[in-house]
Amino acid sequence: MAQYQNVVGWAQSRSGHYTSAAITEFLSTTEADAFLVAYAMKYREVKIVTKESSNPNMKNRIKLPEPCDAFGIQYCNLITMFREINERF
Template sequence: MSKFIVDSNFFIQAHRSIYPLDVVQSFWVKIADLASNGTIISIDKVKKEIFDNASHQDQLKIWCGDNLPNDFFINTDLVLNNYISIVTWVNSSHFTERARQEFLATDLADPWLVAFAMSNGWTIVTYEKSEPNRRNRIKIPEVCNQFNVRYINTIEMFRELNENF
């Protein structure tokens, strides 16, 4: 069975617009189940994006703290070599200097997410869509395409897992 690593926007967009915690509770029950059985995981940098950008009363932050296993957000220290490969490619790419700096910003999870997926053969779940001609922003799909990392959106993941709620 495939394993999936989820982007910050997997949680943030779901909570803010698609599957609000107070309206579509079955979605969040399913996410907790998939996290508990190890089908989905994420990385420490995603946790930082969710927890550091939230107020102390943020519902998503509270939900993650209460419902995700302690080992859900994996440390990325072991994927440094793949991260370096991504940095090298980004710095020689067609993107603007500002786009490169933003993508490689210290706290941004995106390059680390791809590095982790590369290292472990997992599929990234993100709402980002490929825009190969865009120069002013580097999106996860462009890096995935460069390094042969598979990415899909949330609904595609549920379909592959034959999950419904």
């Protein structure tokens, strides 16, 4: 998938900011984050739901909001998602 290659390129280009361990973890095939970002790049109508919040100064972990912001992908937290679909408890 071409979008996945874009995500890989983005992560590797951030080696001056993130630790190599953070990049390796983000791109690991046992982790979903990079694949979720690539999927959302291909299918722009989707929004990623995550408990993570943006922390661009963090160096030891790539949180989902950072690549989402870089690629213009929509994301929100679980509470926001429930509000958007008018779910009530």
